[in-house]
Amino acid sequence: MKTATIALILAIAAIGTGCSTTNERSRNLADPSVSGKTLALQVCSNCHGVDGNSVNPTFPKLAGQPVEYFLVEMKEFRNHHRADPAGFEYMWGLSRSLTDRQLDELAGYYVQQKLVADKPTDAGREAAGKNIFDRGVPAKNIPPCMACHGAEGTGNGKFPRIAGQHADYLAKQLTVFKRTDERPEGALMETIAHDLTSEDIENISAYLASHSPK
Amino acid sequence: MKVSFPLLRGVWFLSILLAAGSAQAVPSYARQTGQNCVACHAGGQFPELTPYGRMFKLTGYTIGQRTMPLSMMGVLNANKVKVNDPAEGKQQDGSPIFNTASLFIAGKISDNIGGFAQITYNNYDAQNSDSGKWTGHTGADNMDFRYADRLIDANRDLVYGVTLHNNPTVQDVWMSAPAWGPATVPGSTGSGGGLLPILADGLGQQVAGIGAYAYWNRTLYAELTGYRTGNGIFSFMTQGVNNDHGPQTILKGVNPYWRLALTHEWGAHNAMIGLSGLDVKIYPDPTDLSTPTDHYRDVGLDAQYQYLLDPHSLTAQASYIHEKQDLEANLAATNPADTIDSLRAKVSYVYHAKYGASLSYFDVHGSTNNNPDTATRGWTPEIFWTPLQYVRIGLQYTQFNRVNGLSSNTDGAGRSARDDNSLLLYVWGAF
Numbered sequence: 001m002k003t004a005t006i007a008l009i010l011a012i013a014a015i016g017t018g019c020s021t022t023n024e025r026s027r028n029l030a031d032p033s034v035s036g037k038t039l040a041l042q043v044c045s046n047c048h049g050v051d052g053n054s055v056n057p058t059f060p061k062l063a064g065q066p067v068e069y070f071l072v073e074m075k076e077f078r079n080h081h082r083a084d085p086a087g088f089e090y091m092w093g094l095s096r097s098l099t100d101r102q103l104d105e106l107a108g109y110y111v112q113q114k115l116v117a118d119k120p121t122d123a124g125r126e127a128a129g130k131n132i133f134d135r136g137v138p139a140k141n142i143p144p145c146m147a148c149h150g151a152e153g154t155g156n157g158k159f160p161r162i163a164g165q166h167a168d169y170l171a172k173q174l175t176v177f178k179r180t181d182e183r184p185e186g187a188l189m190e191t192i193a194h195d196l197t198s199e200d201i202e203n204i205s206a207y208l209a210s211h212s213p214k
Numbered sequence: 215m216k217v218s219f220p221l222l223r224g225v226w227f228l229s230i231l232l233a234a235g236s237a238q239a240v241p242s243y244a245r246q247t248g249q250n251c252v253a254c255h256a257g258g259q260f261p262e263l264t265p266y267g268r269m270f271k272l273t274g275y276t277i278g279q280r281t282m283p284l285s286m287m288g289v290l291n292a293n294k295v296k297v298n299d300p301a302e303g304k305q306q307d308g309s310p311i312f313n314t315a316s317l318f319i320a321g322k323i324s325d326n327i328g329g330f331a332q333i334t335y336n337n338y339d340a341q342n343s344d345s346g347k348w349t350g351h352t353g354a355d356n357m358d359f360r361y362a363d364r365l366i367d368a369n370r371d372l373v374y375g376v377t378l379h380n381n382p383t384v385q386d387v388w389m390s391a392p393a394w395g396p397a398t399v400p401g402s403t404g405s406g407g408g409l410l411p412i413l414a415d416g417l418g419q420q421v422a423g424i425g426a427y428a429y430w431n432r433t434l435y436a437e438l439t440g441y442r443t444g445n446g447i448f449s450f451m452t453q454g455v456n457n458d459h460g461p462q463t464i465l466k467g468v469n470p471y472w473r474l475a476l477t478h479e480w481g482a483h484n485a486m487i488g489l490s491g492l493d494v495k496i497y498p499d500p501t502d503l504s505t506p507t508d509h510y511r512d513v514g515l516d517a518q519y520q521y522l523l524d525p526h527s528l529t530a531q532a533s534y535i536h537e538k539q540d541l542e543a544n545l546a547a548t549n550p551a552d553t554i555d556s557l558r559a560k561v562s563y564v565y566h567a568k569y570g571a572s573l574s575y576f577d578v579h580g581s582t583n584n585n586p587d588t589a590t591r592g593w594t595p596e597i598f599w600t601p602l603q604y605v606r607i608g609l610q611y612t613q614f615n616r617v618n619g620l621s622s623n624t625d626g627a628g629r630s631a632r633d634d635n636s637l638l639l640y641v642w643g644a645f
Contacts, residue, residue: 025364025365026325027273027277027278027364028278028279028325029277029278029279030278031279041366042273042366043277045366045371046269047266050366050367050371055479055480055481056479056481056482056523057482057523058482058523085524086524089249089250090249090250092248093247093249094247094248094249094278168523
């Protein structure tokens with residue numbers, strides 16, 4: 001019986017290691033031959049949603065993100081420069097073996113997805129947030145967000161799409177920029193967020209989360 | 215309860231031991247994905263799973279890259295039972311002891327196959343009846359091997375797989391499952407004791423289960439599993455367990471288990487409601503397979519809720535199992551048809567994946583051969599601290615309101631239910 005048990009284990013091991021799923025359904029993050037789209041479906045979707053619209057605000061929506069911004073952030077995770085807590089807890093490990101080609105494919109996948117904004121929650125906050133988005137805070141020399149992120153907050157090149165993003169995620173990242181050096185690629189945002197108050201951050205986040213570009 | 219210096223030295227040593235490893239010195243699944251424990255474990259409180267952790271398990275433990283699949287855990291504890299039995303020695307008198315350690319062989323084997331195998335050393339396994347000396351022993355613990363795949367596109371998401379495991383509900387991904395429920399801290403009396411339904415206790419590391427499951431659109435989970443005795447070709451999953459504890463439990467043939475669960479995620483919340491059932495026939499005397507069998511039929515209702523958004527993790531589980539026993543073969547039975555009802559519920563909160571508290575409730579009651587009502591019920595509050603993601607230090611108090619249906623004179627010799635109250639201090643590390 002012991003021989004039979006050993007034989008069974010060896011047979012299963014041989015079958016298991018020999019046969020692998022087609023690359024079309026691989027969850028292997030260290031195989032350069034697996035396409036970015038396959039990884040987006042099999043792995044990334046667990047947190048970010050199949051279409052890049054995540055459910056839990058811990059994970060940002062990736063749908064519609066500009067390619068250049070997406071690549072900068074993924075490479076910042078891969079080289080351990082971006083170190084905000086949710087970033088290093090979840091993303092350092094997942095990105096560590098991805099190739100540049102896979103990152104290009106992931107970026108290409110997500111930029112095509114349609115971002116779905118959240119429902120409005122607080123009209124007062126949203127109005128105050130829209131005011132900062134459109135006009136900035138002139139008294140503190142804080143420029144309007146739209147100057148870089150676009151009139152509708154859809155982003156461009158190095159500047160992320162922020163319209164429709166989870167309010168909690170936006171607020172936490174603005175706080176990271178305001179208080180820490182954990183996102184060195186966002187040095188520009190450190191200057192801008194430095195003088196934003198907590199109220200300002202809540203208001204901007206509330207406005208953007210429910211804003212669906214025309 | 216005084217914390218003694220030997221226990222403090224143990225805590226210090228364990229933390230030094232763990233800190234001595236590299237920054238990547240984390241359990242093998244974390245090495246496979248490169249992620250922190252909180253990615254898969256709610257609030258960092260292993261073993262409870264986040265939605266991502268559940269998907270990791272359901273897709274066969276195959277996310278990430280193959281790596282060295284070894285990790286270990288160890289538990290130091292000090293357990294004081296209010297009126298302790300001197301014969302039980304250090305397990306009940308509050309002495310700090312090295313309780314248990316486990317080796318895990320766990321991880322991705324191929325793109326479709328992965329597993330979880332735990333081998334445990336129990337330092338207080340058996341007691342010599344003459345000398346009173348305790349001896350330790352190593353044996354199989356929970357094991358779960360899977361083949362899984364996932365068909366996913368913009369319109370549908372189907373995860374499906376097969377599992378081979380050795381403990382009913384160890385294959386489940388919600389913490390309401392008995393194999394993972396309130397008593398998961400090793401050495402804990404959080405389940406309160408008392409005779410539990412067979413689905414919750416008694417078949418672990420005695421059986422082999424082969425099952426098939428599917429999870430559709432992250433909404434509906436369905437599973438059908440058959441359990442048989444874990445012998446012959448399956449004996450590798452029950453090795454070393456029955457040493458000094460009597461012969462292996464023998465089941466008749468293949469016994470069905472089914473499980474359905476409905477899940478939903480919205481914002482930072484997720485919830486599950488589920489049903490399960492087990493129908494199992496067990497030989498009352500494992501050395502005589504010519505007799506009729508005892509027949510157990512269990513039906514369970516369970517639910518789980520989680521709110522996970524940094525810095526807060528709030529989770530709750532509840533499980534109710536109703537068991538009908540037909541002890542046909544038990545000649546001493548004055549009441550061959552019996553029932554057991556078990557209710558267990560727990561709520562826990564963790565702040566910043568570091569500071570946590572939980573409260574659980576247990577109530578096991580029903581008719582048995584001799585007593586009309588064998589209710590054992592009580593509460594277990596707990597506070598814990600996770601200073602590093604792989605070390606958890608906790609204090610747990612189990613309070614018994616009733617034991618064997620009684621609050622006083624529970625053993626016929628004047629013992630009251632609260633004499634079983636126990637205070638457990640533990641240091642639980644994994645790397």
